[in-house]
Amino acid sequence: MxxxxxxxxxxxxxxxxxxxxxxxxxxVPAVAVTIGVMAFLRExxxxxxxxxxxxxxxxxxxxLVVLGSAVAVAAVAAPRVCAGLGWLRHLPVxxxxxxxxxxxxxxLAQAPWLAILALLxxxxxxxxxxxxxxxxxxxxxIALAAAQLALQPWRRPGALPPAIGAGLLAGLGSWLVLAAxxxxxxxxxxxxxxxxxxxxxxxxxxxxxxxMLAALAAPAPRWSLPARIGWRALGWGRVRAYxxxxxxxxxxxxxxxxxxxxxxxxxxxxxxxxxxxxxxLLATLAATLGARRPAWPWSRSLPWSARRRxxxxxxxxxxxxxxxxxxxxxxxxxxxxxxxxxxxxxxxxAAGALRRPVTSRQGGAAGEIVMEGLLLAGxxxxxxWAAAxxxxxxxxxxRTAAARERRQKLGAWHExxxxxxxxxxxxxxx
Amino acid sequence: MIRFSGVSxxxxxxxxxxxxxxxxxxxxxxxxxxxxxCGKSTLLKLAAGxxxxxxxxxxxxxxxxxxxxxxxxxGLAYVPEHPDLTPYATIAEILALVCxxxxxxxxxxxAALAFSGLDGGLAGRSVRExxxxxxxxAVLAAARIGNPRQLxxxxxxxxxxxxxxxxxxxxxxxxxAAGALVLVASHDLEPFAPAAARALTVSGGRCLLVDPLPxxxxxxxxxxERMARGEPPP
Numbered sequence: 001m002x003x004x005x006x007x008x009x010x011x012x013x014x015x016x017x018x019x020x021x022x023x024x025x026x027x028v029p030a031v032a033v034t035i036g037v038m039a040f041l042r043e044x045x046x047x048x049x050x051x052x053x054x055x056x057x058x059x060x061x062x063x064l065v066v067l068g069s070a071v072a073v074a075a076v077a078a079p080r081v082c083a084g085l086g087w088l089r090h091l092p093v094x095x096x097x098x099x100x101x102x103x104x105x106x107x108l109a110q111a112p113w114l115a116i117l118a119l120l121x122x123x124x125x126x127x128x129x130x131x132x133x134x135x136x137x138x139x140x141x142i143a144l145a146a147a148q149l150a151l152q153p154w155r156r157p158g159a160l161p162p163a164i165g166a167g168l169l170a171g172l173g174s175w176l177v178l179a180a181x182x183x184x185x186x187x188x189x190x191x192x193x194x195x196x197x198x199x200x201x202x203x204x205x206x207x208x209x210x211x212m213l214a215a216l217a218a219p220a221p222r223w224s225l226p227a228r229i230g231w232r233a234l235g236w237g238r239v240r241a242y243x244x245x246x247x248x249x250x251x252x253x254x255x256x257x258x259x260x261x262x263x264x265x266x267x268x269x270x271x272x273x274x275x276x277x278x279x280x281l282l283a284t285l286a287a288t289l290g291a292r293r294p295a296w297p298w299s300r301s302l303p304w305s306a307r308r309r310x311x312x313x314x315x316x317x318x319x320x321x322x323x324x325x326x327x328x329x330x331x332x333x334x335x336x337x338x339x340x341x342x343x344x345x346x347x348x349x350a351a352g353a354l355r356r357p358v359t360s361r362q363g364g365a366a367g368e369i370v371m372e373g374l375l376l377a378g379x380x381x382x383x384x385w386a387a388a389x390x391x392x393x394x395x396x397x398x399r400t401a402a403a404r405e406r407r408q409k410l411g412a413w414h415e416x417x418x419x420x421x422x423x424x425x426x427x428x429x430x
Numbered sequence: 431m432i433r434f435s436g437v438s439x440x441x442x443x444x445x446x447x448x449x450x451x452x453x454x455x456x457x458x459x460x461x462x463x464x465x466x467x468c469g470k471s472t473l474l475k476l477a478a479g480x481x482x483x484x485x486x487x488x489x490x491x492x493x494x495x496x497x498x499x500x501x502x503x504x505g506l507a508y509v510p511e512h513p514d515l516t517p518y519a520t521i522a523e524i525l526a527l528v529c530x531x532x533x534x535x536x537x538x539x540x541a542a543l544a545f546s547g548l549d550g551g552l553a554g555r556s557v558r559e560x561x562x563x564x565x566x567x568a569v570l571a572a573a574r575i576g577n578p579r580q581l582x583x584x585x586x587x588x589x590x591x592x593x594x595x596x597x598x599x600x601x602x603x604x605x606x607a608a609g610a611l612v613l614v615a616s617h618d619l620e621p622f623a624p625a626a627a628r629a630l631t632v633s634g635g636r637c638l639l640v641d642p643l644p645x646x647x648x649x650x651x652x653x654x655e656r657m658a659r660g661e662p663p664p
Contacts, residue, residue, distance in 0.1 A: 225523055225526060225527045225530070226527070228523065229516055229518055229519045229523065232518045232519075233516070233518040292518065293516055293518060294514070294516065296514065296515065296516045297475070297480045297481075297510065297514050298480070298508060298510050298513070298514055298515065298569065299516075300478070300479050300480050301478040301479055301480060301503060301506055301507070301508035301582070302503060302527070302528060302531045302532070303499075303500045303501075303502075303503040303504045303506070303531050303532060304499070304500060304503075304531050305499045305500050306499060406482050406496055406499075407482055408481075408482075409441065409481045409482070410480055410481060
């Protein structure tokens with residue numbers, strides 16, 4: 001049975017609404033951050049960036065940067081747009097039509113990022129030979145190609161090369177090349193076919209009772225089980241956390257190398273950079289852990305204390321910051337004792353922030369950790385001896401965090417915090 | 431023994447689900463009945479130490495649930511209505527954790543898993559790979575570990591096949607006969623009515639306990655039906 005145009009349009013409209021809602025959700029923070037960053041970086045920097053990316057003659061490396069950024073945004077949007085898609089598949093719409101509609105929705109969800117790129121195009125507009133119109137017209141094509149790339153797991157492998165080619169060509173700022181990019185987007189779409197089933201993790205082979213006993217009697221020490229669960233939940237989120245954490249460390253490193261500092265001031269700069277790195281790492285990890293490892297109400301009925309659960313999380317989070325201690329030591333060994341004394345308090349406070357009272361769906365643990373952590377980092381950099389007092393405050397912080405853990409109302413917590421995406425048991429999960 | 435003393439609890443300020451509840455539950459089967467949303471599951475969550483009370487105290491075998499957390503929970507097994515297990519753990523890890531915390535040998539986890547009718551191959555799978563029914567069986571398997579003295583079961587027969595229901599009922603009867611305290615919240619009255627020593631319902635934030643239930647089967651059935659509809663016991 002052929003699909004009617006009306007059915008197709010309704011499918012498309014449904015998915016586009018999802019994409020638009022996603023775009024609206026991030027539009028305000030995206031615009032606010034952009035304005036803030038532009039004000040901070042000053043006009044000449046923004047103009048130079050605009051010229052670099054969207055100047056007169058486009059280059060493949062800059063096109064790659066633009067496409068890469070769009071793919072990153074699309075990759076965040078794709079699982080959210082696709083959540084619940086499995087259930088929709090039972091409706092009388094062809095799979096390819098669903099895929100096209102979803103692709104359009106993921107492209108639309110990138111609108112805030114496209115608006116930022118358009119601002120950079122406008123910055124380059126006044127300069128001689130700037131291909132402003134071609135660059136602006138190329139942005140939606142880049143978004144479409146990025147959406148195709150983000151949805152590649154649902155598409156045939158043959159659809160990948162034309163999508164990459166389209167995304168790169170659309171960023172070159174030439175009308176002729178843009179026409180070729182459009183043709184490649186269409187070619188990629190035709191090559192994609194109906195949505196493929198995403199491969200799930202291979203099921204564990206059936207094992208007999210002896211092997212099952214062996215699995216249960218694994219030599220893992222008892223304390224390590226919650227840590228292993230937390231470790232697995234953090235997953236690739238660690239990469240993002242370390243990437244964020246490296247920024248302040250690099251900044252402190254550059255500052256020390258490019259200024260004539262006394263050994264004391266160099267140590268304090270390294271301490272500040274290292275401490276802010278730790279804060280960034282702990283905040284990102286805690287936010288990831290809070291979303292991916294929802295508080296586990298049933299586990300509270302087991303005979304272990306709130307203090308133990310908090311301590312377990314603090315050790316898990318704090319252990320991740322040890323490499324940052326080593327990096328700080330590489331810049332200034334003198335900064336390490338104070339940073340090592342500060343780290344336990346930061347880790348315990350981060351574990352406590354995971355247990356903050358939740359009053360809405362918005363806001364994670366990261367904000368609280370950053371606010372407190374930056375204050376502590378600044379204090380330690382100004383008065384390194386204060387780090388000793390911070391170390392002494394760890395038991396009190398642990399007690400406070402444990403009390404917070406006890407006060408949590410998990411019955412309400414689960415609904416507000418659980419990230420449904422990725423959980424097949426959730427109505428909205430994919 | 432589970433004792434509630436002046437316990438109040440609500441999810442939103444000014445809207446208490448339970449208000450100054452005083453309650454003492456002795457060993458034996460206590461059936462918690464009532465209409466949807468009356469507070470049955472909340473009562474079990476509070477007794478299991480999932481949510482802390484806004485006011486008052488809850489004791490299990492004389493240990494305060496929030497001051498002596500480990501001692502109070504040592505013999506407690508809770509089966510929630512929705513098996514909210516962390517999605518990033520495997521079943522084997524969850525059961526091993528329960529064994530360690532309850533001081534039971536890890537071999538008892540394998541036995542519980544087999545008894546719950548879960549395929550052995552599922553032990554290595556993460557929770558998010560399991561169906562809702564399989565998750566429930568995993569939670570029930572966890573509840574069997576270490577022969578707990580207090581069983582708090584929220585709709586334990588929901589989503590169970592016939593064989594599974596029979597197994598669960600036999601296990602409950604076994605634990606009850608061994609002197610355990612069994613608190614069951616269920617809309618399914620018939621399977622539990624004959625063995626129930628007492629019944630409890632929540633209405634307007636108050637707990638209404640009928641202890642003991644009438645010995646006459648017909649009278650007991652009528653009373654439970656009445657309480658399940660949200661009507662106060664006579």
